[in-house]
Amino acid sequence: MRVHMIVAALLVTPAIVAAQATGRAQGSANAAAAAHAHAAAPSVPADFSASSRVRLEATYARAREHHVPESAIQNRVAEGEAKNASERAVVASAAKVETNMEDARAAMVAAGHDPDDDEVQAGAYAMERGVSKAQIGTMARRAPRGRSLTVAFDAVTRLNEHGVGLTSALTQVQAKLDAHASDAAITSLVTKAGAGVKLGGG
Amino acid sequence: MNKIRCTTCVMMVLVATFAAHGAAAQTTGQLQVGAGTATDARGIRSNAITLAPSVTFGDATLASAAISGSATFFQNNAWALGGGAAATSRAPIAGGFDVALAADGSGSRTSYGATFATANLTPALEWTFRPVTVYAGTQAAAGYTAVSATTSTGPFPGASSTTLVSHTRWLYAPVYGARLRLLGDDPSVGAELALRWEPMHVGDTVVTDRTANAALVAGPITLALSAGQRTAPGERSTFGTGGVMLDVLHGVTLSVSGGRYPADRLTGAAGGNFMTAGLSLRVGGGLPSLPTPRGVSAVPVGATRLAIRAPSAQRVEVAGDWNDWVPVPAMRADNGVWYADLRIAPGQYRYAFRIDGHAWRVPGGAVAVDDGFGGKSAYVTVRDASATDTSTAKEDR
Numbered sequence: 001m002r003v004h005m006i007v008a009a010l011l012v013t014p015a016i017v018a019a020q021a022t023g024r025a026q027g028s029a030n031a032a033a034a035a036h037a038h039a040a041a042p043s044v045p046a047d048f049s050a051s052s053r054v055r056l057e058a059t060y061a062r063a064r065e066h067h068v069p070e071s072a073i074q075n076r077v078a079e080g081e082a083k084n085a086s087e088r089a090v091v092a093s094a095a096k097v098e099t100n101m102e103d104a105r106a107a108m109v110a111a112g113h114d115p116d117d118d119e120v121q122a123g124a125y126a127m128e129r130g131v132s133k134a135q136i137g138t139m140a141r142r143a144p145r146g147r148s149l150t151v152a153f154d155a156v157t158r159l160n161e162h163g164v165g166l167t168s169a170l171t172q173v174q175a176k177l178d179a180h181a182s183d184a185a186i187t188s189l190v191t192k193a194g195a196g197v198k199l200g201g202g
Numbered sequence: 203m204n205k206i207r208c209t210t211c212v213m214m215v216l217v218a219t220f221a222a223h224g225a226a227a228q229t230t231g232q233l234q235v236g237a238g239t240a241t242d243a244r245g246i247r248s249n250a251i252t253l254a255p256s257v258t259f260g261d262a263t264l265a266s267a268a269i270s271g272s273a274t275f276f277q278n279n280a281w282a283l284g285g286g287a288a289a290t291s292r293a294p295i296a297g298g299f300d301v302a303l304a305a306d307g308s309g310s311r312t313s314y315g316a317t318f319a320t321a322n323l324t325p326a327l328e329w330t331f332r333p334v335t336v337y338a339g340t341q342a343a344a345g346y347t348a349v350s351a352t353t354s355t356g357p358f359p360g361a362s363s364t365t366l367v368s369h370t371r372w373l374y375a376p377v378y379g380a381r382l383r384l385l386g387d388d389p390s391v392g393a394e395l396a397l398r399w400e401p402m403h404v405g406d407t408v409v410t411d412r413t414a415n416a417a418l419v420a421g422p423i424t425l426a427l428s429a430g431q432r433t434a435p436g437e438r439s440t441f442g443t444g445g446v447m448l449d450v451l452h453g454v455t456l457s458v459s460g461g462r463y464p465a466d467r468l469t470g471a472a473g474g475n476f477m478t479a480g481l482s483l484r485v486g487g488g489l490p491s492l493p494t495p496r497g498v499s500a501v502p503v504g505a506t507r508l509a510i511r512a513p514s515a516q517r518v519e520v521a522g523d524w525n526d527w528v529p530v531p532a533m534r535a536d537n538g539v540w541y542a543d544l545r546i547a548p549g550q551y552r553y554a555f556r557i558d559g560h561a562w563r564v565p566g567g568a569v570a571v572d573d574g575f576g577g578k579s580a581y582v583t584v585r586d587a588s589a590t591d592t593s594t595a596k597e598d599r
Binding site for chain 2 (some may be wrong): 004072074075076079080081082083087089090092093096118122127128129150151154156157183
């Protein structure tokens with residue numbers, strides 16, 4: 001009986017040891033992953049209250065979940081901190097930029113365009129400047145396959161700033177996209193609009 | 203009366219436009235419609251409606267020109283038509299000194315046979331230190347007035363003759379003054395206080411005006427106040443005006459003003475009291491151009507230059523998405539524009555300048571939005587040099 005127990009113990013021990021080793025390894029891996037995640041994780045200001053930290057971390061988590069760049073949120077937090085904004089304003093602004101990126105990405109994906117991070121961020125910036133999710137989708141749908149929309153989004157909002165109506169601005173930029181015009185040619189729309197303003201012709 | 207009343211309205215609009223845009227490099231068309239009443243020092247009361255179109259060209263802080271017209275219709279069916287032109291220029295020298303030149307001329311003709319014309323030239327030297335600007339200059343001006351006078355002639359009723367009575371007056375005045383411009387952390391709030399002293403030599407008479415002006419801009423509301431004292435042989439009088447303007451829509455401003463104005467020593471027009479309300483419609487303008495530093499080297503290959511006009515600043519830094527909003531110092535050019543040449547990877551970024559360590563500002567002419575923190579942020583798109591036909595990474599603003 002004792003022999004059996006010893007044999008059983010000897011037989012089981014490696015498994016236990018192995019299991020423990022595996023557990024340790026798993027724990028180490030988790031720790032390493034956590035450490036990596038912490039190192040790579042966008043910063044959450046240390047002096048923020050617990051509730052603000054939770055909300056900000058949730059915003060980052062949502063960005064990861066929806067495949068939009070966390071760096072844009074990180075930038076917004078850094079901007080708020082540089083400008084001595086309140087915690088509440090920083091958290092709200094971070095959430096807003098995440099939502100805009102989510103919407104911009106969704107619009108582009110729905111239009112059959114797989115955007116990179118720069119396009120998602122440019123789309124979000126365009127939304128901050130008045131372009132709607134539907135208009136982003138329309139531009140993405142009309143853009144030649146493989147063409148980056150970053151400059152196009154910027155051109156639309158800048159034309160609008162020069163007094164060109166948003167619909168007209170979208171039409172002009174889309175016409176350029178349809179014609180497979182270069183980024184420089186799209187940008188020239190804005191240059192011409194600026195000259196028109198200087199001449200008084202709007 | 204009418205000329206001074208219109209001038210008050212125009213000045214108020216200029217204050218608001220300047221405050222809103224900082225430096226406006228553009229062409230702006232404007233139509234002002236005003237209705238008001240005035241009672242001059244002789245007790246003559248007049249009610250009138252005025253239409254005043256104008257076009258302004260150029261950069262308000264460096265060189266600008268404006269042409270304007272006015273049509274005034276009085277309650278008694280009389281009318282007056284007028285026009286004018288004005289130009290200003292400013293050339294930075296060094297050490298905060300600028301040479302400024304202002305010139306204007308105007309003329310008007312009435313249905314009752316009166317003609318008024320004035321011309322004015324004022325060169326001045328200005329020195330700016332932080333928010334304070336002091337200046338000294340010389341004003342030279344001329345005024346012409348012609349009035350038809352009808353007199354009875356002979357013994358028969360109805361017989362009369364018309365003669366033209368005209369005067370030309372010259373004015374010379376050293377001009378001294380100071381301005382204090384206060385800007386808060388909130389870009390939509392600002393104030394300016396100004397003092398001016400003009401001992402005018404009109405013929406053999408010295409007429410001294412001391413004037414204090416204050417303007418406060420808070421979002422869409424502008425409040426402008428002016429108070430002055432005139433001393434001359436046998437005359438000691440005070441005058442003052444106040445006005446409120448409200449931007450109700452983009453390019454649409456309502457204004458109400460009133461007060462007491464002094465006699466015009468050039469044209470001989472009497473002083474009096476007035477009250478007016480008006481509507482200003484502004485078109486064009488769009489974005490002013492971005493500030494450009496003068497007298498500095500070209501943008502290094504591969505760099506992006508960001509610049510802001512801040513002539514009274516002592517320290518300017520720029521920060522943005524590309525560097526986690528860590529401010530880096532900008533350099534000052536002779537024309538009061540601060541700039542930084544930065545190595546920024548292609549992409550789109552938000553940025554802003556920090557003035558004197560506390561106030562965040564965006565350059566006039568930059569595409570900007572509310573930053574979500576009570577201020578503004580500008581955007582810059584840095585294009586990939588390899589994606590364009592340019593040889594360097596190019597800032598696309």
